[in-house]
Amino acid sequence: MTRFRFSLTGLTYGTLSTALAFLLAGLAPVLSGCPQQQKEEPVVALVNGRAITQAEFDLRWQELSDATRTRYEKDGGKRRFLDELVTRELLLQEARRRGIDQDDTIRDKTQRYKEQLVLDELLKGKLQSKVDITQNELDAYFEAHAHELLDPLKVQVSLMLLPNLYAAKDLESQVNQGGSFVNFAKRYSIHEKSKANGGDLGPYRKGLVGPEVDAVIHSIKPGLISAPIKTDDGYYLVKTTPLDKETIEADLATQERLRQELLADKRRKRFEDVIADIRANATVRLGDAPRYVTEEPVTSE
Numbered sequence: 001m002t003r004f005r006f007s008l009t010g011l012t013y014g015t016l017s018t019a020l021a022f023l024l025a026g027l028a029p030v031l032s033g034c035p036q037q038q039k040e041e042p043v044v045a046l047v048n049g050r051a052i053t054q055a056e057f058d059l060r061w062q063e064l065s066d067a068t069r070t071r072y073e074k075d076g077g078k079r080r081f082l083d084e085l086v087t088r089e090l091l092l093q094e095a096r097r098r099g100i101d102q103d104d105t106i107r108d109k110t111q112r113y114k115e116q117l118v119l120d121e122l123l124k125g126k127l128q129s130k131v132d133i134t135q136n137e138l139d140a141y142f143e144a145h146a147h148e149l150l151d152p153l154k155v156q157v158s159l160m161l162l163p164n165l166y167a168a169k170d171l172e173s174q175v176n177q178g179g180s181f182v183n184f185a186k187r188y189s190i191h192e193k194s195k196a197n198g199g200d201l202g203p204y205r206k207g208l209v210g211p212e213v214d215a216v217i218h219s220i221k222p223g224l225i226s227a228p229i230k231t232d233d234g235y236y237l238v239k240t241t242p243l244d245k246e247t248i249e250a251d252l253a254t255q256e257r258l259r260q261e262l263l264a265d266k267r268r269k270r271f272e273d274v275i276a277d278i279r280a281n282a283t284v285r286l287g288d289a290p291r292y293v294t295e296e297p298v299t300s301e
Helices: 013-033 054-063 066-074 077-097 104-126 135-144 165-176 181-188 211-217 245-280 289-293
Strands: 043-047 050-053 155-162 200-203 229-231 234-242
Touching (some): 043 054, 043 077, 050 077, 066 077, 104 245, 135 245, 155 165, 155 181, 155 211, 165 181, 165 234
Antiparallel strands (some): 043 050, 155 200, 155 234, 229 234
């Protein structure tokens, strides 16, 4: 810094004022050349002299998943998150003090992680076009997995099998007059598969019952009992009821799982197409690699 010295001896008021004017004029270029002090970034914590700024805190908070952020908001909020950032910084400083960040293994892992980030960014660009599923594709996939899904009819099927028409008509009449279908099925039905459950066969699916009974299931109104149905096994009485909410919600969840499976399959095929295109425009030669990567035949002892 330039030092200025003045002797006030012999100076009049006028000469003193003139001297001060010259002094300020000489300092003007120096003062105008000094950069203006920039507004400092707000600091939320200092950890052994290392500042955690408001911008850094906000960035890390926004990087949290919605579920994690919700967990923080229910338990300590941003104050707890800041405490964990401080702990993280202390651990990082301790790791650097011990030289762990200079370890060759750590450096190798860091490089591999960096490479993976680069690859992810490349593939994100290659696969940026949205993968969609047509309704026809979805219907075909559901059909291929029909054993996992409810039939669109979505009714619960109950039945009882009686040995003759007289017994079937009698029980039909009693049920219509308020008798318990479940109790009658447990007592009189000769259908071994459903007898113990009061005639309950579970949600309707294709192939659940024979063709004669199946046709009636599709024609009767839920909650009503059918007229006796003649088959080679005897006479059936059938009743259907709407499925409960939990069963329907479980079926919707299965449909969504299957939809995601189909979507993942299409994405995988798109990825394979991208790789095939890159390989088609590349030159790859294998030197001695086959000697080292060929699996040795397994010998049984």
